[in-house]
Amino acid sequence: MVSTFEKYEAIDMFSEWNPKTDPIINLINLKKWFPISEQSILFSRVVAQIKAVDGVDLFLNKGETLGLVGESGCGKSTTARVAVKLEEPTEGAVYFKGIDIFQPMTREEELAIKRQLQMVFQDPYSSLNPRRMVLDLIREPFDIHFPDMTYEEKESRVLEILAKVGLEDYHALRYPHEFSGGQRQRIGIARALAIHPEVVLLDEPVSALDVSVQAQILNLLHDLQVEFNLTYMFIAHDLSVIKHVSDRVAVMYLGKIMEMSPTGELFRKTAHPYSVSLLSAIPRPDPRIKKDRIILEGDVPSPINPPSGCPFHPRCYKAQEICSKVTPNLEELEAGHFVACHFPEI
Amino acid sequence: MKMAKPILDVQDIYTYFYTESGVVEALDGVSFDVNQGEPVGIVGESGCGKTVTAKSTLRILDKNGKTVSGKIIYKGIDLLELPDLQMRKIRGKEIAMIFQDPMTSLNPIFKIDDQMTEVIALHRDCSKKEALEYAIEALEQVGIPDPATRINDYPHQFSGGQRQRVFIARALALQPSLLIADEPTTALDVTIQAQILELIKEMQRKHGLAMMLITHNLGVVAETTKRVHIFYGGRVVESGPTEDIFIDPKHPYTRALFDSIPSLEKDKHRLATIPGLVPRLINPPKGCRFHPRCKFATEICMRERPPDVLIDKQKGRRVQCHHFEELDLHVDESTIKERSQIIEEA
Ligand SMILES: Nc1ncnc2c1ncn2[C@@H]1O[C@H](COP(=O)(O)OP(=O)(O)OP(=O)(O)O)[C@@H](O)[C@H]1O
Ligand SMILES: Nc1ncnc2c1ncn2[C@@H]1O[C@H](COP(=O)(O)OP(=O)(O)OP(=O)(O)O)[C@@H](O)[C@H]1O
Ligand code: SF4
Ligand code: SF4
Ligand SMILES: [Mg+2]
Ligand SMILES: [Mg+2]
Numbered sequence: 001m002v003s004t005f006e007k008y009e010a011i012d013m014f015s016e017w018n019p020k021t022d023p024i025i026n027l028i029n030l031k032k033w034f035p036i037s038e039q040s041i042l043f044s045r046v047v048a049q050i051k052a053v054d055g056v057d058l059f060l061n062k063g064e065t066l067g068l069v070g071e072s073g074c075g076k077s078t079t080a081r082v083a084v085k086l087e088e089p090t091e092g093a094v095y096f097k098g099i100d101i102f103q104p105m106t107r108e109e110e111l112a113i114k115r116q117l118q119m120v121f122q123d124p125y126s127s128l129n130p131r132r133m134v135l136d137l138i139r140e141p142f143d144i145h146f147p148d149m150t151y152e153e154k155e156s157r158v159l160e161i162l163a164k165v166g167l168e169d170y171h172a173l174r175y176p177h178e179f180s181g182g183q184r185q186r187i188g189i190a191r192a193l194a195i196h197p198e199v200v201l202l203d204e205p206v207s208a209l210d211v212s213v214q215a216q217i218l219n220l221l222h223d224l225q226v227e228f229n230l231t232y233m234f235i236a237h238d239l240s241v242i243k244h245v246s247d248r249v250a251v252m253y254l255g256k257i258m259e260m261s262p263t264g265e266l267f268r269k270t271a272h273p274y275s276v277s278l279l280s281a282i283p284r285p286d287p288r289i290k291k292d293r294i295i296l297e298g299d300v301p302s303p304i305n306p307p308s309g310c311p312f313h314p315r316c317y318k319a320q321e322i323c324s325k326v327t328p329n330l331e332e333l334e335a336g337h338f339v340a341c342h343f344p345e346i
Numbered sequence: 347m348k349m350a351k352p353i354l355d356v357q358d359i360y361t362y363f364y365t366e367s368g369v370v371e372a373l374d375g376v377s378f379d380v381n382q383g384e385p386v387g388i389v390g391e392s393g394c395g396k397t398v399t400a401k402s403t404l405r406i407l408d409k410n411g412k413t414v415s416g417k418i419i420y421k422g423i424d425l426l427e428l429p430d431l432q433m434r435k436i437r438g439k440e441i442a443m444i445f446q447d448p449m450t451s452l453n454p455i456f457k458i459d460d461q462m463t464e465v466i467a468l469h470r471d472c473s474k475k476e477a478l479e480y481a482i483e484a485l486e487q488v489g490i491p492d493p494a495t496r497i498n499d500y501p502h503q504f505s506g507g508q509r510q511r512v513f514i515a516r517a518l519a520l521q522p523s524l525l526i527a528d529e530p531t532t533a534l535d536v537t538i539q540a541q542i543l544e545l546i547k548e549m550q551r552k553h554g555l556a557m558m559l560i561t562h563n564l565g566v567v568a569e570t571t572k573r574v575h576i577f578y579g580g581r582v583v584e585s586g587p588t589e590d591i592f593i594d595p596k597h598p599y600t601r602a603l604f605d606s607i608p609s610l611e612k613d614k615h616r617l618a619t620i621p622g623l624v625p626r627l628i629n630p631p632k633g634c635r636f637h638p639r640c641k642f643a644t645e646i647c648m649r650e651r652p653p654d655v656l657i658d659k660q661k662g663r664r665v666q667c668h669h670f671e672e673l674d675l676h677v678d679e680s681t682i683k684e685r686s687q688i689i690e691e692a
Contacts, residue, residue: 071535180623210391210624211562215606215617222616237536244608244617281540283565285607286682287588295544296537299505 013109017097023059024199024231025083030056030092032078051303052078054255057330065232067246069239071300075255076235077122080201084117115145118197120188122204127188128176134187135172141195157194165190165220182213193224199231206241218245239282243267251275254311255303257330261337271333271344274312318343352379353524353556359416361402368628372398374580385550385557387567390577391624396560400526404437439469442517443526452501452509459497462516469520484519488545507538518549528560543570564607568592576600579625579635586663594676596665599636601675642669
């Protein structure tokens with residue numbers, strides 16, 4: 001199957017990239033701000049900025065799963081949308097196989113990048129066009145990326161990927177509203193995987209699903225990763241899901257990465273006070289255990305006027321004076337363990 | 347253990363919805379009880395009838411729905427027989443409910459003041475001025491800063507977590523004997539969820555409230571409740587003390603549900619799944635409603651509804667399964683550890 005695809009691989013633009021030593025995706029000081037403007041008859045004026053992503057440093061290695069975790073509104077989806085070139089960054093860069101994806105490039109190069117970078121969207125209910133049959137929904141990426149492919153070949157590939165995600169041929173002729181939440185998520189996954197991407201950004205792929213269906217989808221994603229040698233960025237706010245799927249985890253808060261490390265390390269040697277509080281907040285499914293948890297005071301602050309210095313300082317149990325003045329950098333404290341904190345727990 | 351007295355005793359209720367595509371048998375002979383001062387969990391997947399149970403109890407079902415038979419005994423009185431006028435007094439004053447979505451449960455066009463003092467004055471039979479004092483006191487108790495000022499704000503001026511606090515304050519200011527909390531934290535972030543759960547637990551203990559906590563989060567159940575009723579497809583398939591249900595489940599669905607929570611397992615990437623989907627309640631499966639997904643199902647399961655067997659009167663332990671006596675679903679110690687390991691390592 002892969003060999004038939006290769007004949008469509010015309011350009012070789014990634015010759016500089018060494019998969020053994022270089023990350024497949026590298027986000028450097030990435031910022032995405034959304035302006036809020038005030039409209040009047042004559043002019044419109046930017047009055048504030050929503051700092052959705054505010055200096056993210058993050059990388060993915062080939063073949064791994066990086067879990068991205070954080071509370072609602074901290075900028076996870078926005079980070080992903082910029083990383084797959086659905087939106088332009090305000091500042092910073094996204095490198096895919098060593099190439100800055102926002103540098104000027106030909107349409108062929110652009111398509112070659114987009115074909116290898118796919119995203120499964122957060123909401124299985126609204127991300128599929130309700131007026132298109134499943135067949136057309138999944139065929140669309142072929143129309144864009146492989147215009148020369150015959151209709152028959154496209155169709156057979158659609159049926160092939162549907163089978164892979166556990167749906168049947170007759171499902172191809174149905175519309176999204178005829179499916180359950182779990183089935184719609186399968187359609188979204190089929191759509192992203194149909195054209196054999198290398199990297200898939202999964203934005204909360206199981207959050208809207210019941211635990212029993214959630215388990216089915218997590219198993220499916222794992223099987224597909226092994227079969228196609230995929231690299232995943234897996235976004236979730238549920239830490240037990242993140243722990244289950246990830247090789248490495250990045251913890252995000254108010255547009256910035258607070259901590260990034262191998263999964264076991266993050267849970268065993270939690271370094272950042274926000275990660276500590278987040279882990280402590282999870283209710284654990286054992287009725288015999290009484291636990292003391294760190295309950296964070298206050299709400300998640302607004303990304304419009306984020307706190308000065310360390311964005312976590314108003315809620316942090318360890319905050320000192322310096323925390324509100326100087327923004328801590330994300331630093332590698334131990335091999336592979338990155339932390340942005342003046343007073344880490346390790 | 348002294349025998350507790352039920353404050354709410356739901357006996358064999360059937361609630362149906364009449365729709366264009368047929369009759370939805372949402373509750374199909376549901377029986378359970380809640381004791382005085384006791385926090386009880388109602389657990390099950392989406393669509394199994396949790397909210398409908400709460401709404402049947404308060405008689406606030408949608409227009410197309412009706413509880414067609416059964417008894418709902420509250421403090422010795424059958425609520426289903428009560429005239430509308432008296433039922434109105436039960437709501438709020440006797441039984442208060444916190445809804446799934448905090449935004450829909452507060453009226454967006456009225457100030458918090460208007461939404462609290464009037465009901466308080468009505469139910470506690472006091473002057474408006476006293477009611478205002480009670481309201482401010484309640485807001486203070488749930489941790490709204492500067493309550494005397496904030497009471498003049500509109501719901502949208504509060505964050506999601508704060509709205510849920512306001513709603514809890516309103517429910518508690520009426521001094522009910524039974525609190526029904528329908529997924530009070532599902533829409534909230536983990537750190538805010540921990541705040542609200544802590545608050546609910548504290549209020550429950552302090553006021554000696556009986557509580558019906560509806561959720562599908564097993565961690566929340568383990569930490570908050572003393573007894574659990576497991577719902578599946580409009581029926582209560584198992585009831586008992588929380589600890590027994592977690593460690594020694596008798597119903598195949600309970601065990602399967604708990605096994606599908608992600609945790610650290612030996613084969614990291616495989617989760618136990620329940621095959622198939624949550625059942626539809628128009629023309630539901632015959633016999634045991636779980637049989638299409640149950641690995642222990644035999645011929646009798648497809649044909650006959652399993653009887654409701656009381657296996658331990660003292661503990662209130664019940665189960666509805668034809669084969670529970672032959673099955674050993676006991677959860678071993680290592681599995682329980684694995685389930686909650688996420689915190690242990692932290
Ligand atoms: N197109 C947009 N215009 C203005 N603001 C936006 C836009 N998209 C996102 N935001 C804001 O940016 C912030 C980050 O949003 P984002 O969707 O990335 O968060 P998230 O971490 O994915 O949250 P969730 O867990 O709720 O999905 C939020 O405050 C959001 O309101
Ligand atoms: N007004 C209605 N008309 C028709 N069917 C309804 C109506 N309200 C509820 N139902 C059906 O009754 C069943 C039980 O619904 P209920 O809201 O109690 O589920 P739930 O257990 O609270 O689920 P969730 O966890 O998703 O909130 C579902 O199949 C639902 O579709
Ligand atoms: S930098 Fe200071 S405020 Fe921020 S997490 Fe570290 S200790 Fe807390
Ligand atoms: S009655 Fe039969 S189908 Fe139902 S849970 Fe028991 S064994 Fe399974
Ligand atoms: Mg998002
Ligand atoms: Mg519900």
